Amino acid sequence: MPSTAPASAATPPAPSPSRRTAFHPLTVAGVRRLTEDAIEVTFAVPEALAGSYDYLPGQYVALRTILEGRQIRRSYSICAEPVPGEIRVAIKRDLGGKFSSWANEHLKAGDVLDVMSPSGGFISKHPMNGLNHPGDLDVAGEDVFVAVAAGSGITPVIAIARTVLASSDTARFDLVYANKAAMDVMFLEELADLKDRYPSRFALHHVLSREQRISPLLSGRIDPEKLATLIDSVLPTPQVDEWFLCGPFELVQMCRDTLADRGVPAGKIRFELFSTGQPGRPEGSAGRPVAVDPGADSYSITFRLDGLQGKVASPTHARESILNAALRARPDVPFACAGGVCGTCRAKIVSGTVEMEENYALEPDELEKGYVLTCQSRPTSREVTVDYDA
Ligand SMILES: Cc1cc2nc3c(=O)[nH]c(=O)nc-3n(C[C@H](O)[C@H](O)[C@H](O)COP(=O)(O)OP(=O)(O)OC[C@H]3O[C@@H](n4cnc5c(N)ncnc54)[C@H](O)[C@@H]3O)c2cc1C
Numbered sequence: 603m604p605s606t607a608p609a610s611a612a613t614p615p616a617p618s619p620s621r622r623t624a625f626h627p628l629t630v631a632g633v634r635r636l637t638e639d640a641i642e643v644t645f646a647v648p649e650a651l652a653g654s655y656d657y658l659p660g661q662y663v664a665l666r667t668i669l670e671g672r673q674i675r676r677s678y679s680i681c682a683e684p685v686p687g688e689i690r691v692a693i694k695r696d697l698g699g700k701f702s703s704w705a706n707e708h709l710k711a712g713d714v715l716d717v718m719s720p721s722g723g724f725i726s727k728h729p730m731n732g733l734n735h736p737g738d739l740d741v742a743g744e745d746v747f748v749a750v751a752a753g754s755g756i757t758p759v760i761a762i763a764r765t766v767l768a769s770s771d772t773a774r775f776d777l778v779y780a781n782k783a784a785m786d787v788m789f790l791e792e793l794a795d796l797k798d799r800y801p802s803r804f805a806l807h808h809v810l811s812r813e814q815r816i817s818p819l820l821s822g823r824i825d826p827e828k829l830a831t832l833i834d835s836v837l838p839t840p841q842v843d844e845w846f847l848c849g850p851f852e853l854v855q856m857c858r859d860t861l862a863d864r865g866v867p868a869g870k871i872r873f874e875l876f877s878t879g880q881p882g883r884p885e886g887s888a889g890r891p892v893a894v895d896p897g898a899d900s901y902s903i904t905f906r907l908d909g910l911q912g913k914v915a916s917p918t919h920a921r922e923s924i925l926n927a928a929l930r931a932r933p934d935v936p937f938a939c940a941g942g943v944c945g946t947c948r949a950k951i952v953s954g955t956v957e958m959e960e961n962y963a964l965e966p967d968e969l970e971k972g973y974v975l976t977c978q979s980r981p982t983s984r985e986v987t988v989d990y991d992a
Pocket residue numbers: 662676677678679680691692693694695696697698699700701702703722754757758875876877881882883884885939943944
């Protein structure tokens with residue numbers, strides 16, 4: 603995932619994309635229905651916690667609550683440009699999904715949820731400041747942005763688009779937004795407002811897979827052929843400085859492959875996945891109960907978190923992740939998706955070796971430095987030490 607350049611000396615430093623995360627109870631200030639299957643939720647951030655909820659457009663928060671007697675946590679991208687005193691997310695109902703169905707049916711103003719401080723690297727590489735300085739985006743000389751979003755993938759993208767367009771008189775933002783039908787389009791009015799406000803700098807291309815639009819290019823699923831035509835005929839491709847991709851796994855991978863085939867450097871492409879698209883238990887192995895028999899063969903896992911050292915035994919036969927084992931010793935070990943997509947569980951290997959199953963969150967340079975996703979990593983040496991603070 604990308605990182606930001608340092609903020610200028612004249613302004614306070616931007617929040618670090620990988621800052622240590624912490625949960626605080628926040629009150630829901632309002633719930634607004636966006637579509638039949640999606641809501642926008644606004645959390646009030648008390649002044650005393652303002653520093654913990656500073657964020658960069660494109661970042662997400664994890665929400666935590668108890669449903670049916672079990673703790674559940676899910677990540678949601680922040681859908682507004684940085685505004686002091688509030689955090690806004692949009693939650694689309696996932697068919698059969700536990701948290702999103704509950705939120706769409708029951709969440710209301712006055713409810714309190716645990717909200718993790720913002721995190722994530724789906725952010726522009728341009729120097730940006732957080733909460734109190736959304737106008738300080740430096741886009742001089744490099745001001746053409748394109749995003750391809752689908753469904754709820756619009757959430758981080760609309761925050762980025764709003765910030766970019768408001769921050770510069772020259773920035774251009776093209777958005778390809780794919781949905782099944784017009785009734786599924788989240789932020790329909792807000793996107794139309796952006797278009798009215800920036801008619802020459804914001805181009806919006808709605809693509810509907812189950813509705814016929816006047817242009818055949820904007821009807822049907824985005825497949826490699828349609829994407830190629832969009833890239834060649836509609837988007838300002840040669841001038842694009844940054845690409846933002848957010849949507850289902852297959853669409854994001856197809857866009858990445860297509861752009862790579864066309865020679866777009868990987869450094870210009872940012873992407874965010876909400877899931878790996880793999881069927882299976884959504885929370886992976888995080889929190890899986892594992893009984894530890896002191897006499898049994900086990901790995902020894904040592905970890906550092908918030909300056910404190912923890913140690914836990916992990917039975918070799920359990921083949922559990924480092925995260926799963928560490929949670930037995932410290933329930934506050936950070937994680938959100940447990941599926942290798944969000945990067946919240948990142949830690950640095952200090953000694954020993956691990957094998958990492960999936961990685962959709964760490965950049966090659968982070969891997970080179972020894973960072974791993976602990977939700978996806980299992981020990982391969984008798985003793986392993988990781989540092990969550992690194
Ligand atoms: C960084 C990040 C940002 C995100 N941002 C957003 C956002 O802005 N907006 C948004 O709407 N979502 C977002 N998501 C996705 C969100 O976190 C949740 O994954 C989503 O809302 C589904 O959660 P759920 O509890 O409703 O579904 P879950 O209960 O987690 O189920 C997910 C899917 O798995 C299926 N399923 C459930 N149990 C099983 C099982 N045992 N076996 C097989 N399949 C099963 C369900 O039918 C459902 O389709 C984001 C995710 C990440 C990682």
